[in-house]
Amino acid sequence: MAREYKAKLTMNREQMYKAARAQTEIYNRGFVEGNSGALATALGSVATILGLVFVTSTPAGIAAGTIGLLTVMSPSARSILDVQVSQGYQELMRRVYFFDDFPNYDLLEVEFVFFEDVIKGKTIRYVTSSYEGSRVTRAHIKNKGWVPVD
Numbered sequence: 001m002a003r004e005y006k007a008k009l010t011m012n013r014e015q016m017y018k019a020a021r022a023q024t025e026i027y028n029r030g031f032v033e034g035n036s037g038a039l040a041t042a043l044g045s046v047a048t049i050l051g052l053v054f055v056t057s058t059p060a061g062i063a064a065g066t067i068g069l070l071t072v073m074s075p076s077a078r079s080i081l082d083v084q085v086s087q088g089y090q091e092l093m094r095r096v097y098f099f100d101d102f103p104n105y106d107l108l109e110v111e112f113v114f115f116e117d118v119i120k121g122k123t124i125r126y127v128t129s130s131y132e133g134s135r136v137t138r139a140h141i142k143n144k145g146w147v148p149v150d
Contacts, residue, residue: 002117004128008137009052010109013099018049020092022062023127026054027085030066039063055116055123065124069117084115087129098136107140108149 011019022043029039043050043059051057056065070078095110112134116125127134136149 002115004113004115006111006113008109008111010107011052011095012107013096015049015052016092016095016099016108018046019053019127020089020096022046022049022054023085023089023092026062026066026126027082027089030063031070031082031085034067034070036063036067039066053125053127055125061122062124065119065122068119069124072119081115081126081128084128085126088113088127091129091134092127095134095136102139104141105139106142108136109138109140109146110134110136 025039025042025046029035029042033039040059040063043062047057047059050059050062054062056062073081091112095108098108099105112127113129113132114125115128116123118124138146139149140146
């Protein structure tokens with residue numbers, strides 16, 4: 001059963017970038033093109049981040065889950081998820097830019113909004129965006145420790 005929820009993830013800049021790239025590939029190759037093979041291939045270069053962000057940890061699993069999900073969704077539900085997944089990519093990139101703007105931070109704890117569903121016994125999730133969006137809850141300063149961010 002599909003659900004939307006918030007959860008915190010702690011990532012460095014490279015992980016955040018890989019998550020954004022993965023979500024972009026999921027959107028472009030999965031949602032737009034509907035091409036499972038191209039999606040699995042594209043996710044190969046960012047495979048190390050998949051389990052942390054998308055739950056399913058293999059490129060083939062995400063490709064199959066994405067295409068499977070899209071085939072069972074109603075057109076109106078798919079249209080909504082399409083927008084949310086695209087906005088989720090933007091949320092991830094905003095956090096990459098945060099690292100660029102504040103290079104003294106090496107880790108961010110971010111509360112993201114997720115969409116999650118189970119397809120053929122496998123869990124798949126995507127970073128989405130709602131009216132609240134994601135928020136950085138704290139940041140880690142290199143060699144110093146965590147500071148709250150609001």
